Amino acid sequence: MHFKIFQIAVPVLFIVYTIYQISMVRRHEKKFADIVIPLLIFLLLAAVSIFPDATTKRLARLMGVQDNVNGLLVFLIGVLLLLVNNLYEKIRIQNATITKLAIHVGLKEERKENEQG
Amino acid sequence: MLIALPAYNESSVITNVIGSIRAEGYNNIVVIDDGSKDDTAQVVKSLGVPLVRLPINRGVGAAFRTAIEYAHYRNEDKLVLMDADGQHYPEDIKGLVLAMQESNADIIIGSRFLGRNYEHIPFIRRVYNKVANWVTYLGERNVTDSQSGFRVLNRKAIQALDLECDDYAACSEMIWKAKRQGLQLKEAPIKVRYTEYSLSKGQNLWKGVKTMVSLVRKW
Numbered sequence: 001m002h003f004k005i006f007q008i009a010v011p012v013l014f015i016v017y018t019i020y021q022i023s024m025v026r027r028h029e030k031k032f033a034d035i036v037i038p039l040l041i042f043l044l045l046a047a048v049s050i051f052p053d054a055t056t057k058r059l060a061r062l063m064g065v066q067d068n069v070n071g072l073l074v075f076l077i078g079v080l081l082l083l084v085n086n087l088y089e090k091i092r093i094q095n096a097t098i099t100k101l102a103i104h105v106g107l108k109e110e111r112k113e114n115e116q117g
Numbered sequence: 118m119l120i121a122l123p124a125y126n127e128s129s130v131i132t133n134v135i136g137s138i139r140a141e142g143y144n145n146i147v148v149i150d151d152g153s154k155d156d157t158a159q160v161v162k163s164l165g166v167p168l169v170r171l172p173i174n175r176g177v178g179a180a181f182r183t184a185i186e187y188a189h190y191r192n193e194d195k196l197v198l199m200d201a202d203g204q205h206y207p208e209d210i211k212g213l214v215l216a217m218q219e220s221n222a223d224i225i226i227g228s229r230f231l232g233r234n235y236e237h238i239p240f241i242r243r244v245y246n247k248v249a250n251w252v253t254y255l256g257e258r259n260v261t262d263s264q265s266g267f268r269v270l271n272r273k274a275i276q277a278l279d280l281e282c283d284d285y286a287a288c289s290e291m292i293w294k295a296k297r298q299g300l301q302l303k304e305a306p307i308k309v310r311y312t313e314y315s316l317s318k319g320q321n322l323w324k325g326v327k328t329m330v331s332l333v334r335k336w
Contacts, residue, residue, distance in 0.1 A: 095283065096281065098173070098175070099175045099176075099179045099182075099283050102152070102171045102172055102173055102175050102179065103171065103175075103179060103182055103183045103186060105171070105172050106149075106169045106170055106171040106172065106183055107169055107183065107186060107187060107190070109169075109170065110167065110168065110169045110170075110187070114167070
């Protein structure tokens with residue numbers, strides 16, 4: 001059986017990534033729920049790289065598109081949308097924190113000036 | 118009763134606005150400077166009016182939240198929120214407070230569209246307000262002027278409201294949260310004057326789209 005480089009590289013990367021993510025969970029730097037979706041996506045990519053034809057054809061059939069290349073593209077667009085949504089959520093949280101901080105600083109400064117007369 | 122003026126780059130009009138409020142006999146005023154880039158803060162300080170200055174511009178919703186927190190901290194019995202661009206008439210404060218006393222409401226919204234001729238309000242603003250009212254109505258509350266920045270809150274509302282939106286969506290968010298927290302909300306008529314200056318401030322199409330997105334996400 002003839003393997004191409006990506007068929008070995010992607011699963012190896014998946015294993016390294018999984019170990020790294022689990023170690024982060026063990027160190028309490030991440031919650032388990034946060035790593036599930038990225039790991040599942042990576043697992044699917046690893047499966048696609050090991051069995052490209054079988055998995056992409058199944059993927060295409062699952063999504064109702066004509067061939068396996070389109071199936072893979074649709075899947076990757078879905079992954080990108082998920083990443084964009086994650087980024088949006090992170091920015092939303094950061095914005096909320098910045099606003100809270102700005103309000104806190106503003107009120108604290110006013111109280112300080114008030115106390116100084 | 119505290120009058121709070123959320124202000125962003127209002128140095129050219131803030132003196133007149135504060136003067137007209139003082140002329141009506143209201144001296145308990147605070148300006149929430151939402152990170153203005155002009156001399157708003159210096160002008161307000163020179164008038165001897167308390168100033169809460171946000172270090173960066175965060176939007177009118179953030180200014181509302183600051184005013185509410187400030188009123189909470191000072192244990193004010195009422196908080197009047199009104200625009201600092203001079204479009205609201207300070208003489209309407211009396212009518213809003215009277216409406217609060219008569220109706221026992223916790224929040225009174227000054228409505229531009231209630232019982233008065235509102236033909237002078239620019240068409241695009243009327244359309245925007247109509248759409249915003251529909252979205253607010255989806256959040257299960259029907260009002261005629263969901264985007265009005267002229268509001269009176271009593272102590273119960275000051276203590277209960279916990280807003281999250283930074284932008285104009287805070288206007289509708291306040292209405293929704295009032296319902297969820299069991300606060301009584303009523304509207305009372307107000308007058309508005311639209312000058313070239315006040316039209317250059319406030320909502321525009323882009324801000325309107327962003328507010329709608331923000332509202333839909335919050336809903």
